[in-house]
Amino acid sequence: MHGDRSAPHQITGRMPEEYMVAQYLIGRKNNRKLSSLKNIFDLVNASRIFHTFRAVMIKAAYTDKETVVRILTAAFADNKSVNYVVRQGRGRIARIRALMAYSFELCMLFGRVYLSEDRQACALTLFPDRKKTTLKTILLDLRLALNVIGPGRVRRVMQREVRIKAAYPATPINYLWFIGVLPGEQRQGTGSRLLRQLLAHGQRPVYLETSMIDNVNWYTKRGFEVYQTLQFGHGDLYLLRTSTARA
Secondary structure (H helix, E strand, O other): OOOOOOOOEOOOOOOOOHHHHHHHHHHHOOOOOOOHHHHHHHHHHHOOOOOHHOOOOOEOOOOHHHHHHHHHHHHOOOOHHHHOOOOOOOOHHHHHHHHHHHHHHHHHHHHHEEEEEEOOOEEEOOOOOOOOOOOHHHHHHHHHHHHOOOOOHHHHHHHHHHHHOOOOOOOOOOEEEEEEEEEHHHOHHHHHHHHHHHHHHHHOOOEEOOOOOOHHHHHHOOOOEEEEEEEEEOOOEEEEOOOOOOO
């Protein structure tokens, strides 16, 4: 199921100086000869920068729920942190789908959900200070506890969430709950572009956590820093924030 493709709500961040330089170099390619190898490399790099920043992200609608859930279920099927929350055994993938559906609902209520322009990647962000308890959120929490976590595991998972939230600052933040790319589309720069646009668009510091050391390296190369590490049954959980944020 997809939202209206004819008039998507497209969002772009402020174009950096590199983008302007790329436009200039590409515009000049028909007016000069590539007289050296360096000129060729300049043009290749300019083209890469131009296409990276030209891409847009789309603010998702409720009709995009199935697309978002499908992307995140595939991207996080083997994630240690997700599988710590989700009851294991038969039906595990269905429970991961239910977790992603729950996350989508909360972020639509109290945050933002974004899709890449090609709808191969998505990001779920939450503004914790805006979260309210309503009949709908109570029902969502109950279904999560009973159908996804399992009654016997709720206390352990809740204690984990309390420890994570205790590390947040008192000031408003943008919590990056999930950012994922379909497995077949990974390592092509889609996730990097989406994250870059998300950071350029927002004003709040961004906080997140990951249990995957490869993800830590990926985030630190893109302006994040590890500010705390917590230990749980699944191993270390790394808490990250944009490097300009200070608790």
